[in-house]
Structure formats: C-alpha cells, structure tokens
Amino acid sequence: MNCREFDDRITPAVDRLLHGDELKEFDAHAAECPGCMHAYATEHSIKQFVGEHLTMVPLPAPLLATLQRTIRSERNTVPALLGWLQSFLGNSLSLRLSLALGALGIIAAGFILRPIPPGTPAVHDVNDMLTESQDTYAGILNGDLKLQIETTDPSTLDTFFIRKTDFPLHIPAIRHYHPVGALLDDHAGVPCAQIVYAGEGIIVCLHQTCWKTVQDGRLLSLPEHALDVLRDGGTYSEDEEGGRSVVVWTDGRTLSIAVASMPSHRLLGDLASVSALAVSPP
Numbered sequence: 001m002n003c004r005e006f007d008d009r010i011t012p013a014v015d016r017l018l019h020g021d022e023l024k025e026f027d028a029h030a031a032e033c034p035g036c037m038h039a040y041a042t043e044h045s046i047k048q049f050v051g052e053h054l055t056m057v058p059l060p061a062p063l064l065a066t067l068q069r070t071i072r073s074e075r076n077t078v079p080a081l082l083g084w085l086q087s088f089l090g091n092s093l094s095l096r097l098s099l100a101l102g103a104l105g106i107i108a109a110g111f112i113l114r115p116i117p118p119g120t121p122a123v124h125d126v127n128d129m130l131t132e133s134q135d136t137y138a139g140i141l142n143g144d145l146k147l148q149i150e151t152t153d154p155s156t157l158d159t160f161f162i163r164k165t166d167f168p169l170h171i172p173a174i175r176h177y178h179p180v181g182a183l184l185d186d187h188a189g190v191p192c193a194q195i196v197y198a199g200e201g202i203i204v205c206l207h208q209t210c211w212k213t214v215q216d217g218r219l220l221s222l223p224e225h226a227l228d229v230l231r232d233g234g235t236y237s238e239d240e241e242g243g244r245s246v247v248v249w250t251d252g253r254t255l256s257i258a259v260a261s262m263p264s265h266r267l268l269g270d271l272a273s274v275s276a277l278a279v280s281p282p
Contacts, residue, residue: 001026001028001029002029003029003033003036006026006029006030006033006036006040007036007039010040010043013026013040014040014043014044014047015186016184016185016186019148047189048189127187127188127219127220127221128222129187129209129221129222129255129257130222130223130238130248130257132192132220133205133207133257134246134259136185136194136207137203137205137207137244137259137260140194141203145183146183147180147181147183147196148184150180150181151179151180151181152178152180153179157171157181157195161182164184164193165184165191165193165208165210166191166210167208167209167254167255168252168253168254169254170254170256172206172274174197174204174258174270174274175269175270176199176200176270177197177198177199177204177270178199179196180196181196182194182195182196187209189219190209190213191209192207193207193208194208195208203260204258204259204260204267205260206256206257207256208254208257209254209255210254210255211250211252211253211254212253214227214255215227222248226248230249230250235247235249237264237267237268239263239264242261243261243263244260244261245259245260245263245264245266245267246258247268249274258271
C-alpha cells in the first residue's frame with residue numbers, strides 16, 4: 001500500500017470499516033510511514049473529540065425518524081461520496097479538515113438555531129441503546145444493513161472483531177439458534193458489535209458495546225430503570241409493540257442486548273445457557 005492508497009482509506013479506517021488483508025496492509029503502512037500515521041491519528045482524534053464534546057440537543061421526533069431512515073438508506077452511498085471528496089482534495093489534510101469542521105459547524109448551527117414548534121415531542125436520549133439495538137434489528141431484517149461477515153463459526157467471528165472493540169466480545173450459544181454473521185458499527189464514536197443468529201425461521205440480533213460507557217451516560221445511555229436493574233446485578237427485559245422483545249445483561253465490561261420477534265419470556269428461555277444472565281428462565 002502506498003501513501004495515496006493509505007490516504008484514501010483513512011476515513012474507512014477511522015469508521016472501523018476495514019478488515020482482513022486490507023486492514024493488515026493499512027496497519028503495516030502506518031507503522032512504516034510517520035506522515036501517514038500522523039494523518040490517521042489526526043482524523044481519529046477529531047472524530048473522538050467531536051463525539052466526546054458535542055452537546056446533545058432535543059430533536060423533534062418526526063425529524064429524528066426521517067434522519068434515521070435517510071441514514072439507513074444512504075449507508076452504501078456515503079463511502080463512495082467520501083472517496084470522491086478525498087480524491088478531489090488529494091493529500092491536502094488541512095483543507096479536508098477545514099471543510100469537515102466547517103460543514104459540522106453549519107449542521108450544528110442549523111439544528112441549534114432552528115426553532116422547535118410548541119407541542120412538538122422531543123427525543124432526548126438519541127443514543128439510548130434499547131432504541132439503537134431495535135433500529136439495528138429492523139435494519140437487518142429489512143435489508144438496509146448488510147452483514148460484513150457471513151459465517152457459522154464462532155472463532156471466525158471472534159477473529160473478525162479482534163482490535164476493533166474496546167470491550168471483550170462474547171459469542172454465547174443460544175438454544176435453537178446458530179450464528180450466521182456479524183457487522184461492526186458505532187454510535188457516537190463508540191464501537192458496537194452486532195452478532196446475528198438464525199433458527200426456526202427467527203432472527204436474533206445480539207448487540208454488544210462497552211458497559212462502562214453506557215453507565216457514564218454521555219455518549220451512550222439506557223433508561224434509568226434499566227440501569228438500576230443492571231447495576232444491581234439483574235437482567236432487564238421488556239416486550240415491545242409488534243411482538244418484539246429485548247433482554248439486556250452485563251458480563252464484566254460488556255453490555256449485551258438481545259433483540260428478537262418473540263415474547264421476552266421465550267427469549268429468556270432460549271438464552272438460559274448464557275451464564276452471565278442473572279435470572280432463571282420461566
């Protein structure tokens with residue numbers, strides 16, 4: 001990999017979209033080229049800084065729903081657009097960063113200064129992991145989100161996530177279901193692993209992220225009543241509209257959220273073999 005090829009892959013690397021041989025070549029070049037390593041570290045630091053210091057503001061619920069649908073539908077378009085922009089800007093890092101920060105300022109100003117009509121419901125917990133995990137589940141079911149790796153071998157899945165998360169990954173055996181693949185994304189700059197299971201015509205999505213970050217509440221969150229249960233060492237579960245349910249538990253530094261289209265008591269029963277669950281199945 002040369003410097004130009006490395007530069008084209010900085011944004012995908014920061015967004016954790018590189019894997020396999022491409023990731024190995026990227027890491028090898030960074031270790032040998034101080035200039036490219038500095039460019040990568042700078043862009044990574046900016047993303048981390050934005051995730052840690054931007055203040056969340058209430059968004060009208062209809063606007064949030066529209067944004068989520070648009071993001072899901074455009075996920076395949078964004079990498080191509082970023083590639084075109086980087087090709088246009090070349091190696092001019094300062095220009096690229098100036099444009100990125102300028103665009104960020106315009107977007108932030110638009111949301112902050114735009115008046116919210118009286119009576120419009122606002123969504124405060126935009127990074128609520130119960131909501132995020134269910135949105136991800138829906139995206140996988142309707143095909144908006146594609147698996148980044150397809151395999152039934154847990155060890156292959158474990159290898160896929162090496163060095164990509166800041167929490168231990170757990171791939172438990174779930175009764176009646178077997179893993180079929182996985183994908184890695186992030187919320188507010190925090191890596192989140194999605195492990196997908198299938199069996200008996202049902203999909204179970206296991207969403208995992210850093211438990212400490214969720215407890216901190218600045219980047220990721222859970223409803224307070226769910227946090228209370230988990231902090232007491234329990235397992236939280238709830239049934240959602242449309243027959244969907246979620247089961248939430250912790251295992252060391254890892255928060256796990258299982259989502260499936262079945263009642264919570266049945267999902268708890270299928271998860272009975274997971275040693276970290278703090279309740280007995282019905």
